[in-house]
Amino acid sequence: MSRQDDKRINRRNFLKTAGLVGVGSVITAAKVKAADANGPNVPAAQPTIQKVPKRKLGKTGVEVPVLSLGLGRPGEPAVLRQSLDWGVNYWDTSLAAGNGTSERSIGEFIAKNPELRKDIFLVTKENKSKTPDDLEKCLQTSLKQLNTNCIDLYFGVYMVNDMVRFTDDIKKWAEDAKKRGVIKHFGFTTHQNMPQCLMAASKLDWIDAIMTSYNFRLSQDKQMQDAIDACNKAGIGLIAMKTQAMRQRGPNTDPNAVAAEAEADRKMLAHFLEKGFTEGQAKIKAVMDDQRFSSVCSAMTSTTMLMSNIAVAHDKTKLAAEDMDVLKQYAQATCSGYCAGCAHICEPVALGVPVGDIMRALMYHDSYGDIAHAKAVFAEIPADVKQRLLSVDYSAAEHVCPNRMQIGKLIADAAAKLA
Numbered sequence: 001m002s003r004q005d006d007k008r009i010n011r012r013n014f015l016k017t018a019g020l021v022g023v024g025s026v027i028t029a030a031k032v033k034a035a036d037a038n039g040p041n042v043p044a045a046q047p048t049i050q051k052v053p054k055r056k057l058g059k060t061g062v063e064v065p066v067l068s069l070g071l072g073r074p075g076e077p078a079v080l081r082q083s084l085d086w087g088v089n090y091w092d093t094s095l096a097a098g099n100g101t102s103e104r105s106i107g108e109f110i111a112k113n114p115e116l117r118k119d120i121f122l123v124t125k126e127n128k129s130k131t132p133d134d135l136e137k138c139l140q141t142s143l144k145q146l147n148t149n150c151i152d153l154y155f156g157v158y159m160v161n162d163m164v165r166f167t168d169d170i171k172k173w174a175e176d177a178k179k180r181g182v183i184k185h186f187g188f189t190t191h192q193n194m195p196q197c198l199m200a201a202s203k204l205d206w207i208d209a210i211m212t213s214y215n216f217r218l219s220q221d222k223q224m225q226d227a228i229d230a231c232n233k234a235g236i237g238l239i240a241m242k243t244q245a246m247r248q249r250g251p252n253t254d255p256n257a258v259a260a261e262a263e264a265d266r267k268m269l270a271h272f273l274e275k276g277f278t279e280g281q282a283k284i285k286a287v288m289d290d291q292r293f294s295s296v297c298s299a300m301t302s303t304t305m306l307m308s309n310i311a312v313a314h315d316k317t318k319l320a321a322e323d324m325d326v327l328k329q330y331a332q333a334t335c336s337g338y339c340a341g342c343a344h345i346c347e348p349v350a351l352g353v354p355v356g357d358i359m360r361a362l363m364y365h366d367s368y369g370d371i372a373h374a375k376a377v378f379a380e381i382p383a384d385v386k387q388r389l390l391s392v393d394y395s396a397a398e399h400v401c402p403n404r405m406q407i408g409k410l411i412a413d414a415a416a417k418l419a
């Protein structure tokens with residue numbers, strides 16, 4: 001890295017440029033705005049930034065950037081091109097994202113810039129296929145939408161919460177798809193019961209990579225740490241998602257709890273601003289510093305967000321023990337607003353209600369503002385379960401929930417917003 005580049009992305013200088021604002025939308029540098037406005041083919045006056053560092057994706061040996069571009073929505077051409085220029089060439093989408101619009105936006109970009117396809121590490125996911133035939137249909141649709149003949153990493157089992165879908169048939173399909181050259185690597189994603197899924201996967205030699213929820217809250221869980229170690233030892237590449245660990249903003253009627261959480265927010269924010277990080281940057285750094293993860297996937301919908309996270313990827317200082325303590329205390333003080341995905345704990349006593357899925361839908365609605373995706377997740381709940389959502393007694397589930405979530409109130413809130 002040149003001295004000049006070093007100076008440009010120094011944390012403090014970066015934040016001075018950025019202005020101290022909240023998660024995600026951090027910088028307002030006029031040059032970056034110009035890049036957004038001018039579109040992909042106009043050489044806007046852009047800051048010169050070295051490409052982000054890379055790490056090996058487990059036993060695949062492939063090098064991927066420590067920061068990857070999450071495309072849950074259609075990708076803006078300017079962001080796609082800029083991400084490549086800055087080395088964020090791992091693009092993560094899915095068949096279901098934006099009802100296909102995300103994959104199609106990438107496909108359009110590739111159609112217009114075919115020479116750039118070789119520079120992209122393209123990652124997509126199936127959508128709840130039940131058989132190898134279903135899976136093949138999902139893959140063929142993705143290949144068509146993405147305008148490519150090979151997926152670099154295919155998450156052929158999407159949103160895993162147990163291992164029942166890891167059959168010999170799926171293994172054979174994955175091996176055959178690699179032989180046919182339509183995928184290069186195979187893996188799965190998990191948002192629920194992650195420690196159990198990761199530990200089980202560490203014993204499967206045909207899993208190349210896993211995308212898992214992971215953040216400063218989940219890192220407190222010993223089972224999660226053991227499972228990550230096991231995957232690491234097995235050479236499975238790990239990609240972290242949901243690193244911001246956003247809370248559900250359900251109706252919290254206890255004013256003391258609301259005040260305590262607000263104070264925890266204030267303390268955490270003040271600590272990291274003093275260190276030169278925004279809240280969002282500190283949370284990403286807490287995961288990125290963990291060398292067991294190959295990459296951190298973040299939804300970045302503008303070049304300003306991209307640049308903010310790239311600053312973290314380039315930053316060479318490690319968070320100190322006192323910083324991790326601040327995050328730990330913050331996680332404890334605000335845990336009642338965060339669903340950790342440990343559905344195996346609450347669902348056995350929730351009378352058939354998929355609590356984890358409903359909390360996830362609420363998170364998409366409240367924290368990400370992705371109403372369509374939130375409604376799509378909620379719509380998956382069987383009609384007979386939906387009908388009795390408000391009449392179930394959730395006290396037993398609340399009693400066992402390690403995060404003391406107000407499950408009944410949150411489910412009522414989700415039903416009101418998403419039904």
Ligand code: SF4
Binds near residue numbers: 340345401403407
């Ligand atoms: S509601 Fe509680 S027990 Fe259930 S998945 Fe979320 S954090 Fe775990």
